[in-house]
Amino acid sequence: MDREQSHGVFTGLLRRDLKLAVRAPSQWLNPLLFFVIAVSLFPLGIGPEPNTLREIAPGVIWVAALLAAMLAQDSLFRADFEDGSLEQILTSPHPMSMIVAAKVLAHWFITGLPVIILSPVLAVLMSLSFEGWWALLLTLLLGTPILSLLGAVGAALVVSVKRGGVLLSLLVLPLCIPVLIFATAAVKTATVGLSIEGQLSLLAALLAFTVTLSPIAISGALRATGGGG
Amino acid sequence: MWDWFHRLGSPKYFYGFAGALVPWLAGLCVILFAVGLYLGLVIAPSDYQQGDSYRIIFVHVPSAWMSMFVYVLMAIFAAIGLIWRVKLTAILATASAPIGASFTFLALATGSIWGKPMWGTWWVWDARLTSELILFFLYLGFIALQTAIPDRQTAWRAASILLLVGVVNIPIIHYSVDWWYTLHQPATITKFDTPSIHLSMLIPLLIMAVAFKVFYITVLLSRARAEILDRERKTHWVQDLVRSEQI
Incomplete structure (x- = not known):
């Protein structure tokens, strides 16, 4: 298998998954809607006091993002498993970890990226300061790919x-x-005006760790469970 | 030596071997528990700060140790199972999971009972308590995954990958929780310093730790025997065994 061909498989699979997502928007729009609704329920449950909201905002937004990511993850391999294309993918001669990396990346584009794009709206809803929002954006940028990779396992x-x-x-x-x-912790630190380099570095380290190791775990898991379908 | 080891990997041979071992281990376990509990609850002096309530340590600490030990052991079984496809590893890990989860629950429950007189509350978000709680969740996840997949072979392979992912994550989770705790440590809790433990308390603690380990092996072997009978119920030797027991 030469490198160029494998590269073609990667981009081809990425394009296919994105195209499928555009044609069936509900599978990724619904978790996103869930995310926004879940966050906006907290002010209703706790009270509109801006200081309280600012205090709980990082936790609330991140927990909601975590739950929304879990909701979205379920669809990652399911459709392919049900119509049998997963079995075809499994028999392909190309490296399995590359194939699953393409699928996870496509999935992150439709589930992780919208969350990041929506984050300014949520920051306003939860009356976060500009520094807090910026930190939130950075942590989401580093953190949601980790969630996608772990969720894919x-x-x-x-x-x-x-x-x-x-x-x-x-x-x-x-x-x-x-x-x-x-x-x-990063968002909280940022709202009091301190440097968040340490937390961001740790998140980046976690990201590097999961990017390298989880495709192996994902392909192992698919080989164990997906073949029998 | 290797020949014996290979034979041990076959469920049939292991069934007999474990059956011969269990009564001896059970006896040893009772003796160790009797000695450890007697030394710990009667002989060991009461603590100058905590009075007699510290004595729960003789159950709490060994069970916390065991909770981590069993998870790592299950991950080792998972790795062996994935690499060499030894049938026995699936049986041993499956049989271990409820025992490990029980140890974790025991550690959490005794910690909570200990915390009530010491900290004045049943639960605090202490770093160690939190890590233990997450470990409990990991055990439950393993059990849930294995029961959700009907085919045994698939279930075991999926669960062993989960175990390996979990065991890689445990140190990360542990240190992140530690870090989180130092950031959030509430002012009301005075973390009592553990002075270097006195020998009269250390010896019963170590005996109890060994007793817990022997208890684990005893229960594991008995559970593994039941698991073997269940899995191999269609084979001739199990059917012969059942027939000869009935007659």
């Missing part, structure tokens, strides 16, 4: 389970705790 594990969505969250949410901790 879970999605690959439960792909053969009917209604595996809840199970997926059960498996993956505990693993996402470090991201949540570092990201919210």
Whole structure:
């Protein structure tokens, strides 16, 4: 397998998945809507006091993003599994980790990126300061790919389970705790005007770690569960 | 030596081997528990700060140790199972999961009972408590995944990948929780310093730790035997065994 051909597979799969997503927008729009509604429920439940909102904003936005990511992850391999194309992909001679990396990247484009684009709106809703919003943006930029990659491990594990969505969250949410901790700490630190370089570096390290290792875990999981479909 | 080791990997041989071992281990376990509890609850002096309530340490600490030990052991089984396809690893890890989860629950429950007189509350978001809680979630996730997939072979391979991902993540989770705790540490809690433990308390603690380990092996072997019978129920040797027991 020469390099150029593998590269073609990567971009081809990326384009295919994005095209499918554009044609069926509900599968990625609904988790996004869930994210916005979940965040806007907190001011209604807790009260509109701006200082309180500012205090809880990083946690609320990040927890909502985490839950929305879990909701969206379930669809990552499911359609391909049900119509049999996953089995075809599994038999391909190209490196499996590259194939799953393309799928996860496509999935991040339609689930992670919109969350980042929406973040200014949410920052206004939760009366975050400009510094807080900027930190939120940076942590989402570094953190949502980690969520996508970890979620993809879970999605690959439960792909053969009917209604595996809840199970997926059960498996993956505990693993996402470090991201949540570092990201919210960064936003909180930024709102009091301190440097957030440390937290961002840790998040970036986590990202580098998951980018390199999780495609292996994802392809292993797909080989274990997806082939039998 | 290797020949014996290979034979041990076959469920049939392991069934007999474990069956012969369990009564001895159970006896040893009872003796160790009796000695450890007697030394810990009766002989060891009461703590000058905490009085007698510290004595829960003889259950709490060994179970916390075991909770981590069992998870790592399950991950090792998972790695062996994925690499060499040894049938027995699936059986041992599956049999370990509920025991490990119980140890974790015991550590959490005794920690909470200990926390009530010491910290004045059942639960604090202490770094170690939080890590233990997350470990508990990881155990439950493993069990949930394995029960959700009907095919045993697939279930075990999926669960072993989850175990390996989990064991890679445990140190990261642990340190991030530590870090989170130092940021958030509430002022009301005075973290009591643990002075270097006195020998009269250390010896029963270590005996209890060994007792817990022997208890784990005993229960693991018995559970693994039941698991083997269940998995191999269609084979001749199990059917012969059942027939000879009934007659």
